[in-house]
Every structure is written in structure tokens, then in C-alpha cells.
Amino acid sequence: MAKAKLMDFDKALELFEPVLGFEVHVELNTRTKMFSTAPNYFGGEPNTNITPVDLGLPGSLPVVNGQAVRYSISLGLALGCSIAPSSRFARKNYFYPDLAKNYQISQYDEPIAFEGSVDVELADGRTFTVPIERAHMEEDAGKLTHVGGATGRIQGAEYSLVDYNRAGVPLVEIVTKPIFGAGADAPELAKAYVATIRDIVVALGISDARMERGNLRCDANVSLRPYGQEKLGTRTETKNVNSLRSVERAVRYEIQRQAQILADGGTIIQETRHWHEDTGATSAGRPKSDADDYRYFPEPDLLPVVPSAELIEELRAALPEPPAARRRRLKQEWGFTDLEFQDVQNAGLLVEVSETVAAGASPQAARKWWSGEISRLANARGAEAASLVSPSDVAALVSLIDSGALNDRLARQVLEGVIDGEGSPQKVVDARGLAVVSDDGALIAAIDEALAAQPDVLAKIKDGKVQAAGAVIGAVMKAMKGQADAARVRELVIERAAE
Amino acid sequence: MSEITQEQVAHLANLARIALTPQEIESLTSELGSIVDNVAKVSEVATPDVPATSHPIPLQNVYRDDEPGVTLTSEQALAGAPDHDGSRFRVTAILGEEQ
Numbered sequence: 001m002a003k004a005k006l007m008d009f010d011k012a013l014e015l016f017e018p019v020l021g022f023e024v025h026v027e028l029n030t031r032t033k034m035f036s037t038a039p040n041y042f043g044g045e046p047n048t049n050i051t052p053v054d055l056g057l058p059g060s061l062p063v064v065n066g067q068a069v070r071y072s073i074s075l076g077l078a079l080g081c082s083i084a085p086s087s088r089f090a091r092k093n094y095f096y097p098d099l100a101k102n103y104q105i106s107q108y109d110e111p112i113a114f115e116g117s118v119d120v121e122l123a124d125g126r127t128f129t130v131p132i133e134r135a136h137m138e139e140d141a142g143k144l145t146h147v148g149g150a151t152g153r154i155q156g157a158e159y160s161l162v163d164y165n166r167a168g169v170p171l172v173e174i175v176t177k178p179i180f181g182a183g184a185d186a187p188e189l190a191k192a193y194v195a196t197i198r199d200i201v202v203a204l205g206i207s208d209a210r211m212e213r214g215n216l217r218c219d220a221n222v223s224l225r226p227y228g229q230e231k232l233g234t235r236t237e238t239k240n241v242n243s244l245r246s247v248e249r250a251v252r253y254e255i256q257r258q259a260q261i262l263a264d265g266g267t268i269i270q271e272t273r274h275w276h277e278d279t280g281a282t283s284a285g286r287p288k289s290d291a292d293d294y295r296y297f298p299e300p301d302l303l304p305v306v307p308s309a310e311l312i313e314e315l316r317a318a319l320p321e322p323p324a325a326r327r328r329r330l331k332q333e334w335g336f337t338d339l340e341f342q343d344v345q346n347a348g349l350l351v352e353v354s355e356t357v358a359a360g361a362s363p364q365a366a367r368k369w370w371s372g373e374i375s376r377l378a379n380a381r382g383a384e385a386a387s388l389v390s391p392s393d394v395a396a397l398v399s400l401i402d403s404g405a406l407n408d409r410l411a412r413q414v415l416e417g418v419i420d421g422e423g424s425p426q427k428v429v430d431a432r433g434l435a436v437v438s439d440d441g442a443l444i445a446a447i448d449e450a451l452a453a454q455p456d457v458l459a460k461i462k463d464g465k466v467q468a469a470g471a472v473i474g475a476v477m478k479a480m481k482g483q484a485d486a487a488r489v490r491e492l493v494i495e496r497a498a499e
Numbered sequence: 500m501s502e503i504t505q506e507q508v509a510h511l512a513n514l515a516r517i518a519l520t521p522q523e524i525e526s527l528t529s530e531l532g533s534i535v536d537n538v539a540k541v542s543e544v545a546t547p548d549v550p551a552t553s554h555p556i557p558l559q560n561v562y563r564d565d566e567p568g569v570t571l572t573s574e575q576a577l578a579g580a581p582d583h584d585g586s587r588f589r590v591t592a593i594l595g596e597e598q
Contacts, residue, residue: 030565037568046586047573055576066562088553095516097590145587161587164576293514298553306559 012259035062056101076113359395
């Protein structure tokens with residue numbers, strides 16, 4: 001594959017206006033599939049989470065998952081869309097073994113949600129409104145593995161293997177209208193848009209939204225036109241973009257690639273392109289052609305979806321606070337600096353910190369433990385921070401520190417105990433005997449001993465050189481095996497030295 | 500008269516992976532043309548107050564609870580497969596075609 005010539009990004013933007021469009025597929029986390037009772041789970045043994053419906057066996061009939069419809073309506077409402085008073089399913093006909101029926105059940109002329117908009121926040125705080133054309137329900141396809149040939153790719157493969165566990169998983173496809181005016185922000189906007197969709201579906205609790213697992217997939221459409229030209233340029237559709245960073249890079253790449261072709265007097269071919277994470281480039285897929293003639297027609301096996309106004313209003317009333325508004329509110333309530341808040345947000349710990357604060361910890365303490373020690377341990381163990389410990393346990397740990405029962409060093413040991421399944425923080429403290437020695441008698445004995453051993457230090461403290469107390473405090477902490485409250489030790493050292 | 504052409508029929512046959520002889524294309528063009536003409540006749544009497552319908556049965560909102568049911572084993576799933584590798588369906592080379 002010859003490497004495409006790329007125009008400098010800034011130069012490309014001097015010459016052309018980029019126009020974007022996105023199709024984002026969201027896998028819903030219902031318990032069962034869109035049209036069958038098979039579990040919505042596609043790890044594990046191939047071809048075990050399937051029913052005759054998922055294989056399109058003769059005599060099998062699809063039945064719509066009511067929960068998937070409710071989730072779809074909620075998502076439509078969160079995208080500011082109108083919900084269709086009546087919508088229906090359609091067959092999208094094509095021959096490809098990722099679905100056994102030779103058609104995908106989708107929605108065509110009557111999507112469940114249409115005409116909305118999403119406010120997307122850029123890193124510098126500006127808000128960009130992305131217009132939504134529609135959101136429709138459909139089913140996911142099975143997974144193909146191409147065998148033979150050098151690259152594991154479809155070209156040159158000897159045969160392919162099909163696992164239908166994912167076939168029939170509920171999807172909502174969100175389609176934007178053409179997005180104008182992003183200019184040099186286009187790559188960032190692409191990333192921020194997908195991140196916003198992810199935040200919305202996570203807030204709604206309707207998808208696991210893990211891009212690396214394909215729960216959320218983005219096809220990015222890019223076209224260029226000379227400034228002042230009304231007519232849209234020919235667009236390409238880049239698929240296989242499965243991380244936020246890739247979305248940004250793929251859009252930037254397509255702008256640079258197309259600009260070079262146009263500047264050289266060439267024409268853009270309307271085609272599907274594939275993003276390659278390793279090379280940071282897109283390559284040509286198939287051209288748009290006759291194969292796109294899907295001969296949609298109304299799905300005769302399914303009945304119209306006619307949501308009542310009551311249902312729509314009930315779901316509207318239950319919508320969570322929009323993610324951007326929630327972020328602004330939390331940042332203010334917590335009194336975090338921009339940097340502190342971004343740290344928490346980028347680490348995906350907003351929910352954890354929020355719940356820890358709700359359980360009684362101060363925002364700063366919650367942030368400190370989640371972004372610090374817990375993230376460090378998560379890293380070391382190759383796990384998600386949120387999976388290691390519950391917000392309520394973190395709040396309990398903070399409370400033990402605040403009450404003076406634990407210092408930070410002991411608290412870290414207690415945290416490890418909690419993570420290792422030894423029970424609540426208090427239980428770990430009791431079981432491991434980790435509490436700070438709060439018995440002044442024991443502390444005073446150790447202090448007197450340390451002062452007697454360092455008469456020069458004692459003299460300095462008596463002279464008012466309080467900072468000299470550090471040496472004594474260190475000795476006492478060592479004698480107490482770290483299980484003392486350093487602040488209390490300091491108070492007592494000064495008290496004893498004065499006597 | 501119908502606007503169905505032989506090219507359209509050949510195109511549709513190709514999309515549907517149906518091999519047609521030139522004679523079949525010719526007869527189907529005329530048959531499909533009559534069907535389209537008849538449908539057009541019905542459209543003449545349909546007024547704006549007759550809503551379009553995609554289903555003959557006046558039912559809507561037939562939903563299923565989101566409860567998992569019985570699944571096939573991979574042996575059952577593969578029982579009717581022309582070819583498989585023990586757990587997955589095996590299909591012949593797809594070559595240049597892509598999703």
C-alpha cells in the first residue's frame with residue numbers, strides 16, 4: 001500500500017472547509033438481544049448465546065425487546081430528538097455471512113428518534129452544537145475470523161469462521177447531520193463528540209460504552225470544499241475507529257489526505273476507508289456502488305412501535321442530568337482546580353469520587369485517594385480503579401484518618417487489606433492491629449525516652465527551636481512502628497520538652 | 500404502461516444473487532410491469548386520509564420482557580451447517596467483498 005501524500009494540516013484548512021458527519025453505533029446493555037431471548041453476551045464459547053431467531057432458522061420469528069425500545073427512547077430524548085409517534089423496522093438486504101438471514105433488521109424511513117442536537121464541550125471550554133439527524137434501532141452482526149492468507153485480513157483468506165454470539169445484540173445508530181464550521185477544531189470536535197455520546201449513554205446506564213470492546217463504534221465522514229462553495233465535496237467514510245484518540249487522528253488524516261488530492265487536481269472517490277491504528281493512516285475499502293442498494297422494505301415479521309405519550313414523558317422525567325452540566329456543577333461544588341478536575345475526569349473517576357463524597361468524605365480527600373493510591377494500585381495490578389474498592393469503603397477509610405485513628409501510612413496498608421478482600425476498613429484495622437496508638441501514656445513514655453537519648457535536641461527545643469523536634473518525632477514514630485499520629489506526637493514532644 | 504426495464508430486472512437479480520436467463524429477464528420484466536401497473540391503479544383511489552400501512556393486522560407494540568431464555572448449544576447451532584470447525588460456521592472465501 002503506497003503511502004498517501006498528506007498536506008500540512010494548517011495549509012489544508014487555509015484552502016478548504018472540512019465538513020464532518022458521524023455514525024455512532026451504541027450497543028445496548030440489555031440482558032437479552034434485540035429480537036431474541038438469547039443473552040446479550042458475546043464473549044465465551046462461540047455460537048452458544050444464540051437462538052433459532054439469531055440464526056434466521058426457518059419458522060423462527062423475532063419479537064422486539066421492550067427494554068431495548070425504552071433505552072432507545074431515553075437515548076433519543078437525551079440527544080434532544082423528537083420521538084416518532086409511530087416507527088417501524090425494515091429489512092436491509094445484503095449478502096454477507098456476518099448475519100445468517102441475508103438481511104439485517106434495522107429502521108429505515110421511520111426511525112424511533114429524529115431531529116435533535118448535542119452540545120459538545122471542547123477542551124478550552126467552548127461549546128459546539130452538533131445537529132442530530134436520527135437515531136434508529138437495529139441489530140448487531142456476528143464476528144468473522146478470516147483464516148489463511150498472510151495478514152488475517154479478508155483479502156487472500158482461504159475461508160472465514162463465523163461466531164453469531166454478537167448477532168442480534170441491540171444497537172442504536174446515531175446519525176448526525178453534516179457538521180459545518182468546525183474548521184481547525186474538526187479533529188478535536190470529532191473526539192469530543194464521541195466522548196459526549198459515551199458520557200450520555202453511560203449516564204443513562206444503557207450501554208457499557210467500552211470502545212475497545214466495540215460497545216461504541218464510530219464511522220467518521222469527512223469531506224472538504226473550497227471556502228464559499230455551497231455544494232458539499234465528495235466524502236469518505238472511515239470505519240474501524242475504536243478509540244477516542246483514533247477518531248481525532250482519523251479525521252485529521254482524512255483532511256490532510258483529501259486536501260492534497262484536491263490541491264493536486266485529483267478527485268476524491270466516495271468510498272469506505274479503514275483506519276489503521278498502527279500506521280495512523282486510512283486505506284481504501286470498497287467504493288460505494290451497487291452493493292449499497294439494500295432494497296429496504298418494511299419488516300413483515302414485526303409490528304409498529306407506537307410509544308404512548310405517557311411512556312415518553314415518564315422516560316423524559318427520568319433522564320439524568322446532561323453530562324456537561326453535571327461536570328460543571330461537580331467542579332464547582334467540589335472546589336477543584338481545572339487541573340484537579342481534569343485528572344479525575346480523565347481517569348474516569350468522576351462517579352467514584354462523587355459517590356465517595358456522597359458517603360461522607362471531603363471532595364479533596366476523595367480525589368486524593370482515588371487519583372493517588374487507588375489508581376497506583378490499580379495500575380500495578382492491571383485492574384480498573386473502580387473495581388478494586390467501593391466508594392463507601394474509601395469514605396470509611398477517610399473517616400478513620402479524619403478521626404485520628406489512622407495516619408496516611410497506616411491507611412495505605414488498610415486500603416491494601418480492603419482490596420485484598422479482608423473486609424471493611426475498620427475490620428482490617430482490627431484484624432491487622434493497625435490503629436494509631438492514641439494512648440498518650442505510651443506515647444509520652446516513648447517521647448521521654450527519645451528526648452533522654454538526644455539531650456542536644458532537647459536543649460534546642462527548650463531554646464525555642466521547635467523545628468528541631470523533627471528528630472525526636474521521627475524516633476518516636478519509629479518506636480511506635482509508625483502507628484502514631486505525628487501531629488499528636490509533635491504536640492506532646494513540645495509539651496514534654498518544656499517541662 | 501410500466502416503467503420496469505430489463506436492466507432493472509437484471510440489476511435486481513444480481514443484487515438478489517439469482518441467475519436469470521435472458522428469456523427469464525424478458526418475461527419477468529413484463530410480469531413485474533403488470534404488478535407495478537396494478538399497484539398504481541390502487542394508488543389512484545387512495546386518498547390522503549387513508550394512512551399507509553405496512554401490516555395487515557391492526558396490532559402494535561408487541562414486546563417481549565428482557566428475560567433470557569433457552570439457547571442453542573453450539574452442536575445444535577452447527578448441526579445444519581454445510582461446514583464448521585467444531586464451534587464456528589465455516590464459509591468459503593469472501594474475497595474482495597467487505598461489510
